[in-house]
Amino acid sequence: MNNTRLRKHAGARPLVLASILLASLVQPAAWPSEAWPTDMAVLEQAFPGLSSGPLRAAVLVDMPDGLLLKSGAVEIRRAEIMDIVDPVGSELRAQLDDNLFFLLEHKAIGKLLLVQARKSMPIDENLSDEEAVKRYLIQVVKGISVSEAEMKAYYESNREMLGGALFEQVQSGIRDLLTEKKRQEAADDYLRNLGREIIIEIDRTWVAEQYGRAMNNPVDQARKSGLATMVEFGATGCIPCDMMQPILDRLKKQYGGRLNIVFVHVRKNQILGARYGIRAIPVQVFFDGRGKEFFRHEGFFAEEKIKATLAKMGL
Known part of the structure; x- marks a missing residue:
């Protein structure tokens, strides 16, 4: 691959x-x-x-x-x-x-x-x-470098999206992807x-x-609500984004009244996506009840892993 x-x-x-x-x-x-x-x-x-x-x-x-x-x-x-x-x-x-x-x-x-x-x-x-x-x-x-442990962790988290490819087949691509991400994070810092x-x-x-x-936008309004917030930055027609939609629908039902779930279509809201540092989609960003960023994840995020993240936030 x-x-x-x-x-x-x-x-x-x-x-x-x-x-x-x-x-x-x-x-x-x-x-x-x-x-x-x-x-x-x-x-x-x-x-x-x-x-x-x-x-x-x-x-x-x-x-x-x-x-x-x-x-x-x-x-x-x-x-x-x-x-x-x-x-x-x-x-x-x-x-x-x-x-x-x-x-x-x-x-x-x-x-x-x-x-x-x-x-x-x-x-x-x-x-x-x-x-x-x-x-x-x-x-x-x-x-900036990426360890094999980091590459394997990414592979395990995204195995479904890699179409069954062996780690050795995608190792080089994962290294490039994670190195670029870490360099950008270092520059942002x-x-x-x-x-x-x-x-x-x-x-x-x-x-x-x-x-x-x-601040008059869905993300910042949710962050000021006093509830924890999960924001999905994505777009229609993006395969992993489309796979996230039914998960978001189920989460809204399960966590209603305790968690804001916001979807931002980045092709229709380019500036808002850029403000939040979105360079690839989908991205899930989690904010605590004070509006502070708790965690973010890039790529498809399985439902059980989202729930594990929410549990760490006390939900």
């Missing part, structure tokens, strides 16, 4: 909008200590759940009209965000209008990563900004902590305006 077939069984890759525009060389400042700032209003504390990246640690300030974000010489203005949104067709435009903060964070990531890349590598005038960031991220996740290492300021009034719109 080749890697293409393995990916088909592991989950389909949805189309996700990616608009990261890189800037020229800049130099953000650094925090004088490792601690979170205690005398400043931090975004995550004021607007919980809005950011999953470096802007979690951004400091809320009053900014000049039109300026949304500043970190050293890095600046992002509202006009730059609208330059991304304005050309987009009406169907996706509505999603983007509700997720302007998401676009700001992605644009900020591109600019801040470029700063780190230029600081850590020799200046090469022939190297594009995009290539500089790419090389830097490769260095960030360098050394680096980005989440980047905001602790540099000072990022963001306009408090604009963020307050965006918060209500960004």
